[in-house]
Every structure is written in structure tokens, then in C-alpha cells.
Amino acid sequence: MNLHQFRFVQEAVRQKLNLTEAAKALHTSQPGVSKAIIELEEELGIEIFARHGKRIKRVTEPGTAVVECIDRIMVEIGNLKRIAQNYGNQDTGTLSIATTHTQARYVLPGPISKLRERYPHVTISLHQGSPSEVAQMLQDEVADIGIATESLQDNDNLVSLPFYEWQHMLIMPKTHALAQKQTIHLEDLAMEPLVTYHPSFAGRSKIDLAFAQKKRVPKIVLEAIDSDVIKTYVRTGLGIGIVAEVALDPTQLQTTDADLHVVPAGELFGQNLARVAFKRGAYLRNFVYDFTELLSDRLSKNLVQKTLQGKFAPDADY
Incomplete structure (x- = not known):
């Protein structure tokens, strides 16, 4: 053989x-x-x-x-x-990252830039896809590390760790009637056209679940995978947008997004956990560990190694 x-x-x-x-x-x-x-x-x-x-x-x-x-x-x-490769060419190679559009657009630019400063001879290969595609790319060893909110925890061939917690945000023109309300209820949103993510992206399942629990059917008029697209159609008056918190940068809320009224929606739809994942049993090169630590000070090399070895409960602190 x-x-x-x-x-x-x-x-x-x-x-x-x-x-x-x-x-x-x-x-x-x-x-x-x-x-x-x-x-x-x-x-x-x-x-x-x-x-x-x-x-x-x-x-x-x-x-x-x-x-x-x-x-x-x-x-x-x-x-x-x-x-x-790790011991022969420690500072060279390729870091392959599989992730969703939202993570690639809003979360990863800073850590990737810092990694490039630390490892100028390491090439970054960024693969974007749905959460299920991210999981499959890890399983097929197309990627060293995967980052998404859905799918990663449910795959027995992967190990994952919580990365950060986030909530959805409601966005609407400042002239919208609901922008004048102090508290927006799910019943209010059920009466409005909504613009939000495709069902497999960015915590959409929690949005659907919240409406179902209230026995309401949301009027979703447009689905997208890109938060900027959702913002664009909200500005046209198509409907109220529901986007991930990371898509609303505080600086942009004072500049390019200053025309939008923003309302935190964690109490309506609950909290979401973005996760980093690796193929079970994989050997990770040093720059993969370094990149993981750049993502969050919670994700130390020691923690990732223990998780890969099955010696740590990944969600113990959540």
C-alpha cells in the first residue's frame, strides 16, 4: 500500500x-x-x-x-x-485563513497587518465563504485556521475556541419613525420590511429564532452577505437593517455612517460567539499561533495547544 x-x-x-x-x-x-x-x-x-x-x-x-x-x-x-517547514524555514511560508466576508472585512485587517510586520516573508492566503464552507476548507486542509460564528463548533473533525462575543444592531435612516422610539420591540420590527443577512451568515439563525418564538414572521425584503450592501439598501429606504456589531465602526458612525440611527439589538436577538477553529490533530506552525494571539489576548499559544490536545473545555469562560 x-x-x-x-x-x-x-x-x-x-x-x-x-x-x-x-x-x-x-x-x-x-x-x-x-x-x-x-x-x-x-x-x-x-x-x-x-x-x-x-x-x-x-x-x-x-x-x-x-x-x-x-x-x-x-x-x-x-x-x-x-x-x-517550521524548523527549517521558521519565518517563511503561507498562512491560509478561511473566513466569512464580515470577519475578513471588519475584524482581520488589523491582526493581518501586525502579522505581516512580524513575519514579512509569510504570505497570507485569505479564503472567503459561508461558515459551512469555512469548516469544509479546514477539514480539507485548504486553510490552517477558520473564523466564523456558525458551523465550526458542530464539526467533530475540528476544534474551536470562542474569539469574541457580539450582538446585532438595528440601522435605519434618522428620519425613520422607529428612530424616535426609546425602546424597539420585536413586535415593532415585525411590522417593518427588513434588510439583513443570508440565512447561513452572521447569526441570522438567531434572528429567525427570535421571531419564531414570538410566533411572528419577519418581512425580510432583501438578504445579503455583505454588511455594506445592507447599509446601502437601508439608505434607499428599502427597510430597517439588521447587521453585525463589528460592521459599525465607531469612527465611521461619526463620519460615513453618521446618517444612520443605530440601536443595539442584543436583547431582541441574543448574543453571538465568533470562533476560531483548527483541524483536529493538526500541527500548527509558530506564525499560526502568533496570528491567533493577535486576534485576541484570550487566545494564547498554550490555550490553543491544550485545546488541540483535548485538555481544555473551550467554552469554560462563556
Whole structure:
């Protein structure tokens, strides 16, 4: 058996048992992938995949155990490479970050700039996607670190730590009728058109849950993944905006966002936790730990290492 066979099995599972797509992803031929998998099955004396004719239909029961073992082996192969890089070229390499648009736009510029000052020869690769895509990029080792509010805590292949707590904010033109109210209730918002995030982004699930608990259906007229887009449509009078707290910089509230009336909505929709995550069992290079510490003084190298080793309860302080 060899690493090529392991990669072929792993990629076949990633591509939902489509060997043609697996071959494309690995820049090889479909017959070559199929032959290598069959040879591995013959050597092991078990079927990893159940077939109908030449088509793979499902992973067998022993195949599931084999795939899990292969995943662990490939993680350790990646770790060996990172260990060599860390001690051979400590101040060079690539830091791959998977995150959502809101985090990339409003949270990461400062820490990334500081990391570049500390490691001028490290390249930053920023991958933006939905929270579920962030989790998948970590699992597939496309990224070293993932940052999002949703999805990261629910994946058994990842470990995550709370990064910071945030709430939603209501935004509206200062001339809006609700801007004159001291307290805005959920019943008030249920009567208004709303502009907010797509369901998979920025704590949208908590917004939907709050309305459902009050047996109300929100009038959402526009969904977006970009807070600046939400602000733009609020200014056109399309509706009241619901955005993440980090999207409202205090300086901008005195300048470019000075035309907006802003109301904290934590009591309406609850608090949200942004999280940093890593693939379980991954070896992290020193600059990954340094970047994590730049994100928050709560996220020390020691804490991240203990979490990766399963020696710390990540949400103990929350």
C-alpha cells in the first residue's frame, strides 16, 4: 500500500464517490484512480466501496473504518511537512485563513497587518465563504485556521475556541419613525420590511429564532452577505437593517455612517460567539499561533495547544 492509494480513497469520498471528479482533483486519470483503489482493497482483503457494475455506490462498513484511518494518516503526513517547514524555514511560508466576508472585512485587517510586520516573508492566503464552507476548507486542509460564528463548533473533525462575543444592531435612516422610539420591540420590527443577512451568515439563525418564538414572521425584503450592501439598501429606504456589531465602526458612525440611527439589538436577538477553529490533530506552525494571539489576548499559544490536545473545555469562560 502507498500514499497514492490513500489519497485516491480520500478524494473519492470527498467527491461523493465520483471517481471522475476525484481524478480531476488529483490531476490523474479515472482508470488510474479506480485501479489503485482496487489494488488497495485486494491487499487489505476487504471491499472499501460497494459497487454496482463499475460504479461505486457507497462506502462499506469496513471501508468506513479504513477511510477514518486514512484520514488520520494523511493528517499526520501533513503534520510532518509542517514540522519540517517550521524548523527549517521558521519565518517563511503561507498562512491560509478561511473566513466569512464580515470577519475578513471588519475584524482581520488589523491582526493581518501586525502579522505581516512580524513575519514579512509569510504570505497570507485569505479564503472567503459561508461558515459551512469555512469548516469544509479546514477539514480539507485548504486553510490552517477558520473564523466564523456558525458551523465550526458542530464539526467533530475540528476544534474551536470562542474569539469574541457580539450582538446585532438595528440601522435605519434618522428620519425613520422607529428612530424616535426609546425602546424597539420585536413586535415593532415585525411590522417593518427588513434588510439583513443570508440565512447561513452572521447569526441570522438567531434572528429567525427570535421571531419564531414570538410566533411572528419577519418581512425580510432583501438578504445579503455583505454588511455594506445592507447599509446601502437601508439608505434607499428599502427597510430597517439588521447587521453585525463589528460592521459599525465607531469612527465611521461619526463620519460615513453618521446618517444612520443605530440601536443595539442584543436583547431582541441574543448574543453571538465568533470562533476560531483548527483541524483536529493538526500541527500548527509558530506564525499560526502568533496570528491567533493577535486576534485576541484570550487566545494564547498554550490555550490553543491544550485545546488541540483535548485538555481544555473551550467554552469554560462563556
